[in-house]
Amino acid sequence: AWQQLKLPEPVYVDGLPVPNYENRDPAPRYQLPLSVEDSMKFIHTPAEFSIQRFAAEPDIVKPISFNFDEPGRLWLLETVDYPNKILNGQPGDDRIRILEDTNGDGRADKFTVFADRLKIPTSLTFANGGAIVSQAPHILFLKDTNGDDKADVREVLSTGWGTGDTHAGPSNLQYGPDNFIWGSVGYSGFKGQMNGKPMQFSQGLFRFRPDGRDFEFVTASTNNTWGLGFTENFDVFGSTANNDPSFYAAIPNRYFENVQGLPSGRAGGPGYQSAAAFFALHPLTPYIRQVDVHGGYTAAAGHHIYTARAFPKEYWNRIAFIAEPTAHLVGQGILEKQGAGFVTRDGWNLFAGSEEWIAPVQAQVGPDGAVWISDWYNFITQHNPTPPGFSNGPGNAFETSLRDRQRGRIYRVAYRKAPPSPKRALSRADHAGLLDALASDNMFWRLHAQRLLVERGQKDVVPRLISLVRNRTVDAVGVNGGALHALWTLKGLGVIEQPGTDAYAAALEALKHPAAGVRKAAAQVLPPNADTAAALLSAGMLRDPDLHTRLAVALALADMPSTPAVGAALHEESRKPENYGDRWLSRAFYLAAMRHKEGFLTSYRADRTAVPFSDLPVPLRLGATKPDWRMPPAAELGAAWQEMQVPGNWESRGLPDFDG
DSSP: OOOOOOOOOOOEESSSOOOOTTOOSSOOOEEOOOOHHHHHTTEEOOTTEEEEEEEETTTOOOEEEEEEOTTOOEEEEEOSSTTTOOOTTSOOSEEEEEEEOSSSSSSOOEEEEEEEEESOOOEEEEETTEEEEEETTEEEEEEOSSSSSSOOEEEEEEEOBOOSSTTSSEEEEEEOTTSOEEEEEOTTOEEEEETTEEEEEOSEEEEEOTTSOSOEEEEEOSSOEEEEEEOTTOOEEEEETTTEEEEEEOSOGGGGTTOTTSOOTTTSOTTEEEOBOOOBOOOSSSOOOOSSSTTBOSSOEEEEEOOSSSSOGGGTTTEEEEEEGGGTEEEEEEEEEETTEEEEEEEEEEEEESSTTOOEEEEEEOTTSSEEEEEOOOSOOOOOSOOTTOOBOTTSSBOOTTOOOSOOEEEEEEETTOOOOOOOOOOTTOHHHHHHHTTOSSHHHHHHHHHHHHHHOOGGGHHHHHHHHTOOOOOTTSOOHHHHHHHHHHHHTTOSSSTTSHHHHHHHHHTTOSSHHHHHHHHHHSOSSHHHHHHHHHTTGGGOSSHHHHHHHHHHHHTSOOOHHHHHHHHHHHTSHHHHTSHHHHHHHHHHHHHTHHHHHHHHHTOTTSOOGGGSOHHHHHOSSOOOTTOSOGGGGOSOOOOOOOOSOGGGGTOTTOOO
16 A cells, blocks of 8 residues: 655745845745755655665764775765865864774764864875875875874875865876776866976866876866766766766877877867766756756766666666756766767666755765765855855855755665675785685775785786686676776786786787777787787787777877887778777877878878878878978869868867867
């Protein structure tokens, strides 16, 4: 028999200064906050999922971000200084706490302050026995050296991150499959010294080694950037706050440096693809307040992808979770392959609230394969632009007494029919446990195991890693996570660099693995030399049936020394419509051809069916010089020329495929 659920009645108060961005009539009113129990009655998930509270006030406050360590404990970043408390070097009131469920009832009951006196920390990840924390103007390394779970080491890995706007700094720090630390940054950007060299950039994605070396700005984005996520095949995605809730980082900026004929990586993100094929979001209540992009994603945060196996198969390695606090929801983006790129379809919501304080800001897969969500729980989530009648504070957010600094919740969304999740607590001292976790069906455990094996630095695990690489099974979505992470672990241990070793041989064999992600990883981890280039050609990797793997192979060849054989192969494959007609393969083949230009042009000249030499791109004809526009055939100059005003950057003006 059906029963009617009795919902609590929200209480509204008149006379308080609630911003009215949309000029609504009647104007919005202030809702009083609800208890955790009452608020949860207003949260909806799909019927086959359940939601549980893990932690809430007064035990925690303002949970801006979180992550899980290798024993599976939740590390929470709390900030009451956000958004307008700028301290200019003085200690803040923010902290990192470790949350544990010690009795197995599903709720946190142990809370340990790992670090305090912080100033608006925005994300953390784990490396070298400690935590790397983004906190503009610094990225910090914090470490406990005596086992009391309290940081007694605090080092600055980099400084120069912008503080002009506190919701536009660095965030989303994550350990990547390539053994680098990845992150995103908004328009506050970076200006300073990085690894001893001056550097400046604005919004986009970046990466660096865990000790701070080899910093790389990977790609620029279109606006304030708060999301980052990896698929199990190491495809890189992100989200921006405004109207770009899913983007694909197809080709890193470094490949475009000093390559004529394509946009420079210094000027923007020529390898960046806006992937979202939807605009509207789906709130459960009309009581939402948005400063712009009304009805769409205007505060999109996070882009973690479902990379475990505790949800139904349609989630596996294809659903991205995009939080939108202004609409009280966590949306779902369905990632679909489109050539060597992606398109992200509207997948509706995983989590949505119908009372006005619910404000999810992060959603990610946890150790148990469930999706964990931090609810900022605040009536005011908007930062800027400033509504009429208000003024901005030092953090460039509008000042209002209605911002809450006392509440926050952590929820867990689980599939009702999920199998029990194995309990793990990884440690460098237990290499057998690490190797077992490296083949887990949850990428969370695989990444931690890979990192710890690399940090452990011992070669005694190499035979077992090679066995994992040689495992040729794939799951129902074509993934073999153990083989992929074993390859990157071998790379991190430095044993895959020399031809003739067992590890090198295993990587060569992996070029023909049935899992496309493993073939891609093999091409990426092999050393960039002539032997590897020959192996890639011998394995037919430029004809790989998976176009994302083919893209990775073309970029790998662009990193290798010039050889006639590679140039000839690039010419042959570049003639195929599936390559020259694809937005990203065409660019990658061009980049590789510029690296192997002599062999490419020799093959071209021997091809009687090729297009005329004068029709080739100017940089291929002239080399690394500024184009001489007198070079086109005279017939092309016979028509009357006219002048027209054109934008400086075609790709950001509505012509994404224009490369002229």
